[in-house]
Amino acid sequence: MKHKNNRKILAKAWHDFFILGKENISDVDEIILQSWKRSKGIDFENLLNLPTDKELIANSKRKNHILIDIAKPYMDDLYKIINNTNFMVTLIDKEGYVLEAIVHPKLVENTEFHLANISEDRVGTNAMGTCLYINKPIQTYGEEHYHKTLHHFTTSAAPIHDGEGNLIGAIGITGFAYDVSVHTLGMAIAAAYAIENKYKLFQEKQNLLVKGYSNLINYSTSDGVIILDSEGKITSANKHAENILGIKNEDILYKKVEEVLLGSIDFSKYLKSKEDRFNIKAVLNVNNKNISCNISLIKLKSDLELMGYILMINKDQGPNINIGRQRSRLYSFEDIVGESNIIKESIEIAKVASNGNSNILILGESGTGKELFAQSIHSNSHRRNKPFVDVNCGALPVGLAESELFGYEGGAYTGARKEGQIGKFEMANGGTIFLDEIGELPLSIQAALLRVIQERKVRRIGSTKTIDIDVMIIAATNRDLFEAVEQNLFRRDLFYRLNVFTINLPPLRDHKEDIPLLINHFINKYNKLFNTKIEGVTEEVLNVFYNYDWPGNIRELENILERSVQVANSKVIEIRDLPMYLRMKADNENIYKSNISLLDFQEKKILEENLEKNKRNIKLTAEILGLSRATLYRKISKLNIDVERYRL
Missing domain, CATH: 3.40.50.300 (P-loop containing nucleotide triphosphate hydrolases)
Incomplete structure (x- = not known):
């Protein structure tokens, strides 16, 4: 670092380059010089007049809330270490917008600016903005900064990447120039590394969970499905959800579910509940339009850690006015x-x-x-x-x-x-x-x-x-x-x-001994109505019914059987014929009984589905899943899948 502690030399170099227009500057690092060249044309006097982009910051905070949640504890730890040295810790997104900052009071007293965006495009050379551009850690000191207001400060910054190596932001430590220290750069790098590891771990768990439920989410015939993170913020929604609610995915992403779905249901109450909730009757108000529907909210967990929620929405069609179903008597x-x-x-x-x-x-x-x-x-x-x-x-x-x-x-x-x-x-x-x-x-x-x-x-x-x-x-x-x-x-x-x-x-949960009689009654009723010949339900379905709390009571049971009678492909109703929320409940019960983790269970389902789809061809299945045959065999063994059953 050339003349890092000699501000007079840096000040002269800055003046020669930006005021006198000299090109041959030898008293600054090459990385800083290149950044200076990129910064030419930006106003270095009126920092206060830059737009604050309040709406863009709010959107970025919603979009990057996971990054903020993960980074915050590390920022707190950093601040505790440097609390007595008049420094601040800042987190920015990949565009340079400030997501979070912890500022020492003395730094606030001596600073007359508030920056919403500190990208190099906005304020020229500065550690955090330049670190985003070069995608490397960097420290800037005094007059190395492009903007005059920043000449009194020093900043050390390091980029933050996701699990695939994509740049998602940066973390920086800023203090007065006279407090410059090479150690702050090492601290910023260490914090960025810790945040990256935590973020990568979160991504891996989230991807496995979503992948495990991908068939239910993407190929459900009628269920609207919205994925929420652990804080109840929307991370994705399928087409059925968009159609039922009359909204677009991009308009609701990263917003809290209770901000998007207003109406009769208190989502904050159900998100705090320890139990999954099924088939809740609700009237949602979306964009000033009331929508009657049934809602189920299921927790996504990995190793007892709450990863998020699946919110399933079925539109309530209201009374069926088909003349064939009207009763001729009371x-x-x-x-x-x-x-x-x-x-x-x-x-x-x-x-x-x-x-x-x-x-x-x-x-x-x-x-x-x-x-x-x-x-x-x-x-x-x-x-x-x-x-x-x-x-x-x-x-x-x-x-x-x-x-x-x-x-x-x-x-x-x-x-x-x-x-x-x-x-x-x-x-x-x-x-x-x-x-x-x-x-x-x-x-x-x-x-x-x-x-x-x-x-x-x-x-x-x-x-x-x-x-x-x-x-x-x-x-x-x-x-x-x-x-x-x-x-x-x-x-x-x-x-x-x-x-x-x-x-x-x-409630039906208090007289579950009547469930077999009710099943027979409703199957006979809908066999006559739909001209079907369903004979009953499997033992597995009956067990799911016995273990379910039936918040919708007998009406819910009737609705389920009305649907199942129509979609069943055999003479008895099977698990696959049930609505999605009950199929997921059956899956969770199987997980509990088999004493394997949710991630393992979903991986087992994916492997078995692919083996069956590929007519038990292990070589073809391994190629499609991007695995070696040895890896596939190891997984089959670990998850207790019958190897001989699938071998060709």
């Missing part, structure tokens, strides 16, 4: 499938309730059969030949809820029919009204409903006349109404009016 108790004591008890209570006129409240999770029980109660009552009117309280528009329930006179409000309209309570007169999702009813409507229940009279909007009604009222909810009352989300007096005869429906 359900009865004979339609309820189950022999468990808990189901029999619920049926007996419901039968007793059907013989009276008391208000009935059915409590149970989504998919437990609340409407099935409501219809059965009506069918078993003396009102069986009178109307059964069901109302989804959660779907009633707030502004029109009263008119839907109680009706209105002609001209009662703008947009109303001239002849008026009767409400649901009048339609149900003499029969039964089923108020489903009663817990979603707005408080403003709850007061009016309470009055109707108490007086058994309705008054249409715009009318002064009341109409007597005689109805059995059955309400149902999947919400905890006790908690809703305590939180002032549901009227206490309405709750007590409805809670005269309570029927609690158990």
Whole structure:
């Protein structure tokens, strides 16, 4: 390093080159001289006037969040070492944008600039920017810097590469020029090396995990799949996800999932959960558009370390209005499938309730059969030949809820029919009204409903006349109404009016002994509908069903079997016929039982699939996978794959 500690010589060389325009400069290193030549034309006076590129920095931080997370501990360690020497530690991306900086207070006091980008293109010669250009460690000192504002500093910087050797950024240590030391360059190089190793390890694990699930992700026929990193940031999405959500991959990359997918689901809650979550019903709001869908969130782990998540999205098609599937009659108790004591008890209570006129409240999770029980109660009552009117309280528009329930006179409000309209309570007169999702009813409507229940009279909007009604009222909810009352989300007096005869429906996980009966029932139902001849499910499928918690309950089981009956290629439903989230659950259970790591399990699957695809030809399989035959045999042996089965 020529004249590294003689600032007078460096200052004269800088002045001769940039002010006087001399070309033959012999008092600086060749690397610095070449950088000076590249820097000519850049303003070396007005550093403050450079654009800050706030949006580009924000995008870069999202894109490089893994690099930041990995580098931060090493930056903290460096800063602790140099804390008493007035230095700062900086991390930049490959374009020169500052991702992270830890600055000594004294350095801040004596620095009047804030740099968003310190690439050589922006500020000329400086260790961090020049290190990116030459892709090598470098130290710059005093007047070796191009810009005048930097002449009071010294910086040591080293480039950072990913596992494939690609430049991804640099780390630098900056202090006052009078504190220059060759040791800081060694420290920067050591930190860069440590960051590279950690980054490479992360990449290897991430690539293996994604590769292991590549078939599920890329070749799924209907599932939208989004890969999240361990912090819940989106790293990739398949075409189905783009189509379902109406978004483009590049618009959502590196953003937190809760920033992209708004709506009814609290992703932060599920990401913190220790358990995988399956088939959650949700309404997502994406670009101001509501999308009803089912969501599953599965953790990706390697050696117990959380690597990320797979988010699977199925669009909820809503009610099937195919005329061939419409029922010609209401359900009865004979339609309820189950022999468990808990189901029999619920049926007996419901039968007793059907013989009276008391208000009935059915409590149970989504998919437990609340409407099935409501219809059965009506069918078993003396009102069986009178109307059964069901109302989804959660779907009633707030502004029109009263008119839907109680009706209105002609001209009662703008947009109303001239002849008026009767409400649901009048339609149900003499029969039964089923108020489903009663817990979603707005408080403003709850007061009016309470009055109707108490007086058994309705008054249409715009009318002064009341109409007597005689109805059995059955309400149902999947919400905890006790908690809703305590939180002032549901009227206490309405709750007590409805809670005269309570029927609690158990979740499927509490009566799994009924699963075989339900399987047979639904297979027979859809065999008739789709003209198929499925005879049952394999033992492996049954085990998956028994070990699954069924958050969607019986409805979820029915939906799975409806799909599986149509896609099955044999007389029985196999694991491959199940939705992706259950296939993945089956995979994870197999991993647990076989006591091998997730990475080994996925590698075993890939090898077996390729061996089968290549008709058990080991030589061809090795060539396709880019392995030597010896390596392939070692892997086959390690993963307990039957060698003889695949040998030709």
